[in-house]
Amino acid sequence: MVNLALDIGGTKLAAARVGDNGTLEGVEQTPTPPTRFWDTCSALLTKVAAGETVTRVGIASAGPVDIVAGTASPLNIPELCAGFGIVDAVQALFPSARIRFAMDGAAAAWGEHLYGAGRGVPNLLGMVVSTGIGGGVVLDGKMAVGRTGNAGHIGHVVVDSEIVCACGAIGCVEAVASGPSSVRWARSQGWPGTTGVELSKAAAAGDTIAVAALHRSGTAVGQAIASAAALLDVDLVVVGGGFALSGPLLWDPLQESISRHAKLSFLTNLRVVPAELGGLGTLTGAGALTLE
Known part of the structure; x- marks a missing residue:
């Protein structure tokens, strides 16, 4: 069983496994595609999961986001700016996983608070x-x-x-x-x-x-x-x-x-x-x- 992290940014997508102490393992990155976003994102997550059962996924996305609806509408990703149901999409990919979702800036601040400056x-x-x-x-x-x-x-x-x-x-x-x-x-x-x-x-x-x-x-x-x-x-x-x-x-x-x-x-x-x-x-x- 494994926990995953996903970062959705205007320039790149990144994913990794999460160790028990919050360390990132097996980080994978790919440029954010101009089209077919979910195909690229799901392939990245599947690669990082490597066939193991995924128990939790933490998602951070460029904003605006709506954590109640589970949608991301980043202005710098044209394909998604009208809104994309990222939580539902990840849940469908990993049906038994618990999903947590945050805006990317909030996640970055939280990471720095816990482990950084x-x-x-x-x-x-x-x-x-x-x-x-x-x-x-x-x-x-x-x-x-x-x-x-x-x-x-x-x-x-x-x-x-x-x-x-x-x-x-x-x-x-x-x-x-x-x-x-x-x-x-x-x-x-x-x-x-x-x-x-x-x-x-x-x-x-x-x-x-x-x-x-x-x-x-x-x-x-x-x-x-x-x-x-x-x-x-x-x-x-x-x-x-x-x-x-x-x-x-x-x-x-x-x-x-x-x-x-x-x-x-x-x-x-x-x-x-x-x-x-x-x-x-x-x-x-x-x-x-x-x-x-």
């Missing part, structure tokens, strides 16, 4: 800056869930911008500061690259447009963090995700932006640190759901 911190905000921008909240040592499971979805906190987001709102931090959003802005300024990785490398090499793009992203992320920290009164903010690995050219303006906006006395000692679990943070959090 947030160990021992009862109140923290987790933020993932990658293909999209997600987040989750741990308050008083418990994962905050909310009415539908979207508590902590910081990607749609509004910052100082008039850009229209994929969700239909104006000024969401995801529309300004995610990897693809930063690439779009840089290309509008004449930069010729196509990916966030290329943008980060170009900035490190001194490309002025790329440097400006990372500064713009870091500033917007800092604004969102300052707003969320004032609302939630957390001790710590843990920032992960592939685009967050862009280094000081992103992190320095992020910290400067927080200093400029977080002026309340209870925010004086707010700490903002990189995630420790890397690209497996969300999958780790999904695995932890199976141990509860």
Whole structure:
């Protein structure tokens, strides 16, 4: 018998077995397909299960999610954005399994709280800056869930911008500061690259447009963090995700932006640190759901 973890992201799908102490075993990853999502996802889960009886599955998905209905509607996976019944699909694949489901940002924050940069911190905000921008909240040592499971979805906190987001709102931090959003802005300024990785490398090499793009992203992320920290009164903010690995050219303006906006006395000692679990943070959090 085996427990499984599944991470559904805009860039990749990942699955693994979950050990008794929450460790991930036999991690498998594959790019998120543009079509036939469930065929790819079910094949990945079946491969990881390796013919054993699956007793529990922890699922983390890019949001929005609805943990009551068991559906995921990620904006950055076009095939699913109208809603996909992920819980029912996984249950049909493993009929005897108990399923736990969370938004990916919430799972990532939970993973960091249990095993990463947030160990021992009862109140923290987790933020993932990658293909999209997600987040989750741990308050008083418990994962905050909310009415539908979207508590902590910081990607749609509004910052100082008039850009229209994929969700239909104006000024969401995801529309300004995610990897693809930063690439779009840089290309509008004449930069010729196509990916966030290329943008980060170009900035490190001194490309002025790329440097400006990372500064713009870091500033917007800092604004969102300052707003969320004032609302939630957390001790710590843990920032992960592939685009967050862009280094000081992103992190320095992020910290400067927080200093400029977080002026309340209870925010004086707010700490903002990189995630420790890397690209497996969300999958780790999904695995932890199976141990509860």
